[in-house]
Amino acid sequence: DTGVSQNPRHKITKRGQNVTFRCDPISEHNRLYWYRQTLGQGPEFLTYFQNEAQLEKSRLLSDRFSAERPKGSFSTLEIQRTEQGDSAMYLCASSSGTGGIRCFGPGTRLTVT
Amino acid sequence: QQQVKQSPQSLIVQKGGISIINCAYENTAFDYFPWYQQFPGKGPALLIAIRPDVSEKKEGRFTISFNKSAKQFSLHIMDSQPGASATYFCAASINTGNQFYFGTGTSLTVIP
Numbered sequence: 001d002t003g004v005s006q007n008p009r010h011k012i013t014k015r016g017q018n019v020t021f022r023c024d025p026i027s028e029h030n031r032l033y034w035y036r037q038t039l040g041q042g043p044e045f046l047t048y049f050q051n052e053a054q055l056e057k058s059r060l061l062s063d064r065f066s067a068e069r070p071k072g073s074f075s076t077l078e079i080q081r082t083e084q085g086d087s088a089m090y091l092c093a094s095s096s097g098t099g100g101i102r103c104f105g106p107g108t109r110l111t112v113t
Numbered sequence: 114q115q116q117v118k119q120s121p122q123s124l125i126v127q128k129g130g131i132s133i134i135n136c137a138y139e140n141t142a143f144d145y146f147p148w149y150q151q152f153p154g155k156g157p158a159l160l161i162a163i164r165p166d167v168s169e170k171k172e173g174r175f176t177i178s179f180n181k182s183a184k185q186f187s188l189h190i191m192d193s194q195p196g197a198s199a200t201y202f203c204a205a206s207i208n209t210g211n212q213f214y215f216g217t218g219t220s221l222t223v224i225p
Contacts, residue, residue, distance in 0.1 A: 033212070041218065042117075042204070042216050042218050043157065043213075043215050044215070045212040048212065050210075056211070056212060058212070091157075095209070099209060100162060100210070101147075101213065102158070103157075103158045104156030104157050104158070105156050106154070106156050
């Protein structure tokens with residue numbers, strides 16, 4: 001399978017706990033994106049990387065959120081001190097830059113209780 | 114604020130019918146307009162995309178119509194089939210590599 005993979009697929013956590021998600025992009029893609037999707041809404045941009053450099057961050061990405069892409073390969077998204085409003089599907093995508101996003105990963109569904 | 118406005122929120126079409134979903138945008142710097150299809154439990158997948166230098170693009174049953182002066186674009190699904198029942202999102206971006214702004218989605222149901 002050469003698509004974008006995300007782990008875990010589901011995460012249930014209590015308010016105030018920290019969580020970390022992982023995204024493995026398509027291997028030859030140099031751009032990696034994180035989006036958040038809530039029920040009945042379109043994906044909202046969070047951040048993106050070109051190789052290991054984080055080029056843009058949304059204002060949605062509060063200081064409780066941090067993303068990394070060491071060595072320009074997989075990426076992690078960490079949410080500290082989770083709040084109920086963080087409950088959403090977190091989607092990852094990758095692209096070669098010129099071709100746009102063809103497919104998102106299956107997402108990690110976060111539920112904060 | 115919503116950069117891309119999408120309508121309708123939901124759509125029910127008979128098998129074989131035409132499904133039409135509309136989107137509008139304000140930012141004239143947008144130069145890439147993709148449509149995505151999302152099935153339950155899956156991430157969105159690219160269906161078809163258009164750039165503002167053409168007014169129409171067709172791929173199989175899917176056609177994008179683009180009206181640059183009105184800042185509107187639409188997706189037409191011809192001969193709609195039950196397997197096309199999914200949520201459809203329009204999006205827009207400045208260059209293909211930057212962040213995408215998505216519409217709120219249209220839930221399409223094709224009745225057999």
